[in-house]
Amino acid sequence: MTTLIYLAAFIIIALAIFYILGYGYLFNGISKTYLRGKMSANIDDGKFFSANLIATESPVLWEEDPDYNTKELPENITDNLTLSDTASFIVIKDGKLLHEQYWKGYHALSATNSFSMAKAVTVMLLGKAMEEGKVKSIDDPFSDYFEEFKNKKFAEQLTLRNLAQMESGLDWDEDYKNPFLPNARAYYGRSLMKATFSRKFKQNPGESFEYQSGSTQLLGFAVRKAVRQSLASYLSEKF
Structure with a gap:
């Protein structure tokens, strides 16, 4: 009986530590992968997440x-x-x-799941927002949309172009297997904005290309703010 009590206490403490350190999303990830015989995200995950319908009349x-x-x-x-x-x-x-x-x-x-196909669509939506004058320029500073980035090292000069071209300088390791890296936190966590906005930048924007989901996520948040509606509804209306 005493052993069971100690074991339960250990499990509770371990869970608490995971949540305190910001790894609570791991339990959601485990339930959607390892417990279903998968090693990482897969194309049939859609049914496990909330979604916005992208509709067309014709x-x-x-x-x-x-x-x-x-x-x-x-x-x-x-x-x-x-x-x-x-x-x-x-x-x-x-x-x-x-x-x-x-x-x-x-x-x-x-x-x-569409996965990275949505990256190209997000850039298309940026183009449409520019065409409609809702985004002034592809060279708009990202901090025009989210002021907190003015005080973030290397992010002061970050532009929408840098994000669209994946030259943002964001510290984001595009790894699909490691559950402790940014992709897993963004995919299985409760707040995509928190997962991306919490990342630091490792170099000045525009210096080098690096394929990153995080850059596209940041671009999507800027476009969503500019058009004042979800990207799904904007896509439904304009394409």
């Missing part, structure tokens, strides 16, 4: 090419797709659907 299907699905993919390509755990592969030629193929039970109506 969807247009891809026009099929006359040679649609008449040829099989070369064996070396299918081998690579299978090895990379691909769910779907689509070929568009001259604006028409030439080939589509699915694996592992996925099909044309499967809904999966």
Whole structure:
């Protein structure tokens, strides 16, 4: 009985320490990965998170090419797709659907996570906001939208261009496996803004390119503030 009490006390103290140190998100991550037989985030995670619908009043299907699905993919390509755990592969030629193929039970109506495809869409939304005059310039200082960055080392000169081009100088290790690094905190934590705004900068913006989800997240917050609505609703209206 005494042993169980000590064990329970140890677990409670350990949990408290994790939360105090800011690692409480790990328990959410574990429930969505390891306990489901996964090693990291995957394309079927969407159902575990809240979401904003991106709708369209008049969807247009891809026009099929006359040679649609008449040829099989070369064996070396299918081998690579299978090895990379691909769910779907689509070929568009001259604006028409030439080939589509699915694996592992996925099909044309499967809904999966978009992941980094959203990076390009976020930059497209920046362009639309500029076109509408809601963002004055791609060279707007990020601190025009969030004043606290004026007092952040290396971030005083950060611009929307730096974020869009991933030359922000943000201290963000783009690692998808390590649960203690920024991507996991942003993905499984309760506040995406807190996860990104808490990061420091390691060098001046514009000095070098580094692929980072954090840079796009910061850009998205600026665009959202400029258009005064969620990115999902803005995308639904404008694209």
